[in-house]
Structure formats: structure tokens, C-alpha cells
Amino acid sequence: RTVYLNGEFLPFDQARVPVMDRGFLFADGIYEVSAVLDGRLVDNAAHLARLDRSLGEIGIRNPHSAAEWERLETELVVKNGLSEGLVYMQVTRGVAERDFAFPAGDTPPTVVMFTQAKSILANPLAETGARVVTVEDLRWKRRDIKSVALLAQVLAKQAAAAAGVAEAWMVEDGAITEGSSSTAFVVTGDRRLVTRPLSTALLPGITRAAVMRLAAEADLRVEERLIPVTEAYAATEAFYTSASAFVMPVVSIDGRTIGEGRPGPLTRRLRELYLGMAR
Ligand code: PDD
Secondary structure, eight states: OEEEETTEEEEGGGOOOOTTBHHHHHOOEEEEEEEEETTEESSHHHHHHHHHHHHHHTTOOOOSOHHHHHHHHHHHHHHTTOSSEEEEEEEEOOBOSSOSSOOOTTOOOEEEEEEEEOOSTTOHHHHHOEEEEEEEOOOOSOTTSOBSOOHHHHHHHHHHHHTTOSEEEEEETTEEEEESSSEEEEEETTTEEEEOOOSTTSOOOHHHHHHHHHGGGGTOEEEESOEEHHHHHTOSEEEEEETTTEEEEEEEETTEEOTTSSOOHHHHHHHHHHHHHHO
């Protein structure tokens, strides 16, 4: 397995980041995850635009143009012979003596990329549907930044794992913000596709945007508003989206069965439309 670290392609076990890296000490960095299908990056321009925005919001200079990023990612995909899976990219504020304030302006950011082979299309969970539990959203107030500070999401996903389910939906003031690593959607009886409007309370999902563009083709009207947990329990269909799951049907929330307890027809249609776009 080959990883990319600060301008070099290295064997996995030779890629090392110093103890004084601010990503390690302060979670002072951001990341992105793009899917790879048939050896090609999915919706990558949008992921790179969000990477650039995340960096800008925390004052780290983007070390590469979008074209350079894509070239490096593609080279990594080829070197790893990756046909289906993920490319992970991380940029931190670099290595410096431990001090909370930013280091000297000439401190180079640390750039890491690696690939993960993963079957996204043939994920058996997409056939059976995923179960989710709700947890309190314990995160900070700038969730629109794809920060590597993921402790609240780690605890949320662990709560899901402990409950034997696939994902945790985080809740604030009685409404769902998003999944621990995905965007939450519900479908109501009158063919409305409901998801939370973008704000600093959640990550602007790239898959979310694609699914919203495709909704009309599934004869669904998009409604961006808060989703109270009680409304989610009563939804006719539900699903979550992410680069690593695409469109994942949800068949139960906190043990309450959604719809017929099987992936709903509109969710299946959206997954098909998304796969059509992605390939
Ligand atoms: N997570 N919300 C959160 C909190 C996320 O971490 C993610 C993605 C999403 C979905 O965004 P997108 O559709 O752009 O992947 C929403 C990635 C996959 C991860 O952390 O592995």
C-alpha cells in the first residue's frame, strides 16, 4: 500500500508524521473523503472545493490547486491499483513546538493521502437497509468545517456500534442535525424529500447536494427544514448519504420500524439515480 506524504509517495509503514504535528496535538487540521468507482474519483471537484473552503475557514493556506490535488489523488489511486473504495486527504497546520496560537507563517502544512479499498456498490446493508440510533449532538458550533476533531462523532458511532446498528443520527434541540459521518434524509407520504438546511450546524454534504439535484427525476419535492426526531420515527422512508455509503436506506430509528422495514422504493430509486451519475 502506498501513501502520499508531503510530496512523496511512500510505502505505508515508512510514512511517519512527527509527534509535534498540530493535527496530532490539537486536531488542528481538516480532511476530505472522495469515493472511487471503476478507478475514477466520484464528484471530486465538489470535494476539492469543500477542502479549499474548510482550509480557508481555519486559515491554512491550500498547498495545492484543485488540478494538482486531482493529479496526486489519481496517481495514488493508480499506484494502489484501487478500483473501488475511498481516497482520504488530510491537511494540518504542520509541525511546530506546542503552542496554541498559529506557528510562524512559513510553517508548511502536513499533507497526507491514503486509499482504502471498500465495496460501496455491493454493500449488503444497501439491500437490507441500515438501522440507526439517535444520540445527542455534542459537537462544536462550526460543523460546516470538515475538521479532523471528530471525538463527538467517534463517540456517536461507538454508541451505534454498541447498539448493534450502522449509524448514529445526532440530535440537537429535538431535531436531527446529521449522521455521525453522513447526511440524514426522510421521505414523507406526499413525496417530499426532507433534509436539514445548510448552516454552521452541519457539514454541507457533497452526496447530499447530488441527491437533491436528482430528486426531481424521482418525482420528489425537496424540502429543506428541521426534522424533529418524532417526525423521523413516522417517516415513510429514510436514508443517509455520504461518499462512503452513497444513498443508504434506513429501516429503523431507535428501534421504531420505518415504512415496511425494508428499503423504500423512492430511496432505491435515488440510489439508482446516484449510481448512474457516479459511474
Ligand atoms: N463523512 N456529515 C458528516 C458529519 C460527515 O462526516 C460526512 C462525511 C457527511 C457526508 O458528506 P459527503 O456526502 O460529502 O461525504 C455528512 C466522511 C465520508 C467520513 O468522515 O469518512
